[in-house]
Amino acid sequence: WVGSRQRISIMARINDNYLKLKAGYLFPEIGRRVTAFTESQPDAAKKLIRCGIGDVTEPLPRAVRNAMHDAIDELGERETFRGYGPEQGYDFLRKAIAENCYRHRDIAIADDEIFVSDGSKCDTGNFLDILGPGNRIAITDPVYPVYVDTNVMIGNTGEADENGAYEGLVYLPCTADNNFVPAIPEEDVDLIYLCYPNNPTGAAATREQLAAWVEYAKAHQAIILYDAAYEAFISDPEVPHSIYEIPGAETCAVEFRSFSKNGGFTGVRCAFTVVPKVLMGMTASGESQALHPLWNRRMCTKFNSVSYPVQRGAEALFSDEGKAEVAELIAHYMGNAKLLSDACLEMGLSVFGGVNAPYIWVGCPQGIDSWGMFDKMLNEANVVITPGSGFGSAGEGYFRISAFNSRANVEEVCKRMQALGL
Numbered sequence: 155w156v157g158s159r160q161r162i163s164i165m166a167r168i169n170d171n172y173l174k175l176k177a178g179y180l181f182p183e184i185g186r187r188v189t190a191f192t193e194s195q196p197d198a199a200k201k202l203i204r205c206g207i208g209d210v211t212e213p214l215p216r217a218v219r220n221a222m223h224d225a226i227d228e229l230g231e232r233e234t235f236r237g238y239g240p241e242q243g244y245d246f247l248r249k250a251i252a253e254n255c256y257r258h259r260d261i262a263i264a265d266d267e268i269f270v271s272d273g274s275k276c277d278t279g280n281f282l283d284i285l286g287p288g289n290r291i292a293i294t295d296p297v298y299p300v301y302v303d304t305n306v307m308i309g310n311t312g313e314a315d316e317n318g319a320y321e322g323l324v325y326l327p328c329t330a331d332n333n334f335v336p337a338i339p340e341e342d343v344d345l346i347y348l349c350y351p352n353n354p355t356g357a358a359a360t361r362e363q364l365a366a367w368v369e370y371a372k373a374h375q376a377i378i379l380y381d382a383a384y385e386a387f388i389s390d391p392e393v394p395h396s397i398y399e400i401p402g403a404e405t406c407a408v409e410f411r412s413f414s415k416n417g418g419f420t421g422v423r424c425a426f427t428v429v430p431k432v433l434m435g436m437t438a439s440g441e442s443q444a445l446h447p448l449w450n451r452r453m454c455t456k457f458n459s460v461s462y463p464v465q466r467g468a469e470a471l472f473s474d475e476g477k478a479e480v481a482e483l484i485a486h487y488m489g490n491a492k493l494l495s496d497a498c499l500e501m502g503l504s505v506f507g508g509v510n511a512p513y514i515w516v517g518c519p520q521g522i523d524s525w526g527m528f529d530k531m532l533n534e535a536n537v538v539i540t541p542g543s544g545f546g547s548a549g550e551g552y553f554r555i556s557a558f559n560s561r562a563n564v565e566e567v568c569k570r571m572q573a574l575g576l
C-alpha cells in the first residue's frame with residue numbers, strides 16, 4: 155500500500171540477487187493461495203485442515219514449561235537476574251546437547267563445538283556468511299527451498315531458467331529409483347547440502363550412503379552441510395542419527411539440528427549447529443583455515459543467542475521427564491504418518507517416507523500435476539498440502555503431506571482424501 159504518499163528516487167544500491175528469486179519462498183506462496191481461497195469461500199474455509207508446512211500442533215511438554223516458568227522467576231529476582239548471555243549459548247545447554255545427542259552415542263563432540271541458535275533455517279542460511287564466493291554448490295532436487303534461496307540471495311548463482319533451476323548450482327536428482335538419496339556426483343563440488351531424514355521426501359539415508367558421501371567429501375576436499383532437523387523421528391535402529399556417526403565426518407561436515415519438531419519449538423525457537431574444531435576450509439590464497447573460529451566470530455558479531463528461559467526449556471527436553479514427553483510427541487506424529495500413508499496406499503497412490511520422518515511423499519494420481527493436486531485438495535477436500543514441484547523440478551508429480559497435526563484432523567484428512575474418489 156502506497157496510498158497518496160510519494161516515492162522518490164534513491165541512489166543507494168540494493169542487493170540485486172534478491173530480484174533473481176523465483177515467485178517467493180514456497181510457504182508464503184502457499185499462504186497467499188490459501189488466503190485467496192478463504193476469502194472467496196469463507197464457509198469452506200472454516201473446515202480447512204492444514205497439512206502443508208511442517209508446523210507442530212501439540213502443546214509444549216510440561217518439563218519445558220516448568221523449566222521456562224522457573225527461568226522467568228529467576229529473571230524476576232535481583233539476585234538471579236541475567237542480562238546478555240554467551241553468544242554461543244549457555245554452557246548448561248551446550249553440555250546437555252553434546253552429551254545427549256553425541257557423547258551418549260559415542261560421538262566425540264565437545265561442548266564448545268555446539269552453537270545454540272534460534273533455528274536451523276536461519277543457521278543453514280547464515281552459514282554462507284563464513285564461506286567464500288566461487289564454491290561449486292550441490293543441492294538435492296527436490297530440496298528444502300531455503301538452501302537454494304539463501305545461495306541466490308548471497309550471489310552464489312546466476313539466473314533461474316524456466317524450470318526454476320539456477321545457473322551455477324549442481325542439482326542432484328532424488329527419485330524413487332535412487333530411494334531419494336542422490337548418487338555421488340561425477341564432478342567436483344565444494345559444498346553439498348544433505349538433509350536426512352529428508353524434507354520433503356521423508357527418505358532416510360543409510361549408513362553406507364552417508365559413508366559414501368563422507369568419502370566423496372574427503373576425497374574432493376568438500377564440506378557437507380548436513381541438516382538433521384528430523385533425526386528424532388528415526389525409528390529404524392540402523393539409520394544414523396548424525397553424520398558424525400560416520401568416521402571422519404568431523405573433518406568434512408557441519409551438522410544442523412533443531413528443537414522445533416521434536417520439542418514442539420517452532421514458535422519458541424531454539425536449535426543448534428555443530429562445527430567441529432578440526433573442520434577446515436581454504437582462504438583465497440590457498441591456506442587452510444578452521445571454520446570454528448569464523449563461525450564463533452560470526453555469532454559473536456551478529457547474534458546474542460536465544461533467551462535464557464528458552465535455553466532452560468530446551469535443556470529440560472533432555473531431563474527424564476522431557477525425554478518421555480518427546481517420545482510421546484514423536485509417537486503421536488508418527489502415528490499420524492502411518493494413518494496418512496495407509497490412506498494414500500488404499501487409494502492406490504505410490505507412497506514414500508512417513509516411516510523415519512514426519513513427511514509423506516505421494517505420487518500424484520494419473521493426469522494431475524503437483525499444483526493441480528494442491529488445488530484439488532484445497533478446493534474439493536479443503537486440505538492444504540505442499541506441491542512437490544515447489545521443492546524443485548524433480549518434485550513434479552508428487553505432493554507432500556505433513557503429519558504434524560491433531561489425530562482428529564488426520565483422521566478427517568484421510569476420510570476426505572478417500573472421498574475424492576481418485
Ligand code: MLT
Pocket residue numbers: 206207208209275298353
Ligand atoms: C517444512 O514444512 O518444510 C518445514 O516446516 C519448514 C521449516 O522447518 O522451516
